[in-house]
Amino acid sequence: MMDLPPEGSCDEDDFGSGPPAYRRLISRSFTQTEVTRLIEKAFTRPDEIDDLRGDDAQTFIDVLDEALERIDLSPQLRGECLNTLCKICGRRALLPRSAAIPLCCDRSGTALYQGGFADVWKGEHQGRQVAVEVLKVYSRSNIEKITSRFLWEVIAWKSLHHPNVLPLLGVTMDQTLSLFATTSEWMENGNINKFIKNHQDANRFELLNDVARGLVYMHSQSMIHGDLKGINILIDQDGHACLAGFSLLTIVSDPTSPTVSSSYRGGAGTTRWMSPELLDPDQYGIRDSRPTKESDAYALGMVILEVLSGRFPFSQFRDVVVMRMVLDGIRPERPNGPEGVWFTDDLWRLLASCWESQRERRPTIEAILEFLEHISSAWQPPAPQVDEDVEMGEDDWDIRTTTSDSSGSA
Structure with a gap:
């Protein structure tokens, strides 16, 4: 942890002359305010940061890591810090010291x-x-x-x-x-699909509220999930949903801009939950297929359908067919039968808006959460019985099915 001295221990002149800001940042302790100002100054000379090597690079990484953990940075500065930390860690193959731990499992047997x-x-x-x-x-x-x-x-x-x-x-x-x-x-309850199959009386709207709250938080931190689907939502010991599966995380440098960092590998994702502009950006006049808040909203609509119906989206079709259908503007049909009780007219209109082809017409995650909270407090239908022979379509725990492949195609 940084040893933060009392406020006022650093003169104003320290910020205007002497060694580069990054050098002063890694050479001694400062107050939180001073750290913030030095980080801002360091970012005016990114070439100096790029030149960091060895112990200097490790110390700078640890300072940025500490700042992200302990200092209340503005959203834009936080995004810049996170982008810089990711880049320098990747280029120098270094971890923050606070993250490194020994391997915590015995791999002599077979993986679970x-x-x-x-x-x-x-x-x-x-x-x-x-x-x-x-x-x-x-x-x-x-x-x-x-x-x-x-x-x-x-x-x-x-x-x-x-x-x-x-x-x-x-x-x-x-x-x-x-x-x-x-x-x-370790999440003993597994993912949300497994949980609702084993707990037919679970309040599915409350679980979906948890999912939306996690997304709202991520977006507030300049993060896009990029691969939201049922198997990437785990249930903790208290029965609350937690977002996982972060192999496609992207970082927004400027929260007011739709442009995201270059961390994303275009074309990656899971077809049934992917918005049309991710499947074919050229068709929508978009430069690349980077995920956005709007594509997360589209995927959340698919997760709502998945959780309430007990079936993955377009469950009767193969992926290649689903891709063509989505690009042609075809969306999932409204469920009928026992599971149809969940899908009121208002809810189905919400899902239809989540699946709009034009991403700017989709609701925000905040608006979706507000709707779900209203439904959850006003009405709880009986949990439908899902056919035991219906497969969700994916391995319950393979939460890295869409990350860059290990042969180096990242």
Whole structure:
């Protein structure tokens, strides 16, 4: 932790002359106000930051990490700090010291959950059960790209602190061993799809409120989730939903601008939850397929459908067909039968607005949350019975199914 001395310990002249701001920032302790001002000054000379190496780079990383954790930065400055931290960590293959922990699981046996891009093991950290997700690395030919993408993801995830966002407990990385692992709390209840199947009486609107609250928070922190779907929503021991699956996180440098950082790999995502402009940006006159707040709103509409109906979107069609349907303006049909009780006229109009082809016409996450909270407080229909033979369509725990592949195609 930074040893912050009393206010006023630094003269005004310290900010206008002498070594570059980044050098003064890493060479001694300052007050919170002074740290903020020095960070702002350092960002006026990004070439000096890019030149940092070795111990200087590690110290600068730790200072930025500390500032993000402890200092109330403006949204724009926070976004710049986070972008800079992700970039320098990726370029120098360094973690903040506060994030690094030893591997917390025994991999001599078989992973509990196996996916195409990662395996999940159950382990223990500081006396608590944890989930350790270990990235599969099939080739070392692009290890630098793999490292950079991994670090970008974990640095962004580490900065999130909210009851409805799965916290990152630590990171294990060893390029020599091609070891990249994240450690988070073990969620015995699994994902939201598994939970509602095992708890038919669960208040699904309250769970959806949790999801929306987590998204509102992320957006307030200049973050876009980018891969919202049922298997990326885990249920904690108290029955609350937490957002997970942050392999496609993007960071908005300027919260007032739709432009996001270059962290996103265009075309990645999960087809059934992806908005049309992500599937084919050219059709919508968009330069690239980076996720936005509006694409998160589209995906949230699909999650509402998924959770209330007990089926994934377009469950009767293959992905390639779904993509064509979405680009042609076709959206899921309104459920009927037992699960149709959830879908009132007002709710279906909300979902239709979430799925608008023109992203600027979609509601904000705040508006969706307000609607869900009203429904939750006013009406609780009986939980529908879902056919036991209906498959949700994805592995319950493969929460990295859409991250950049380990052969280096990031």
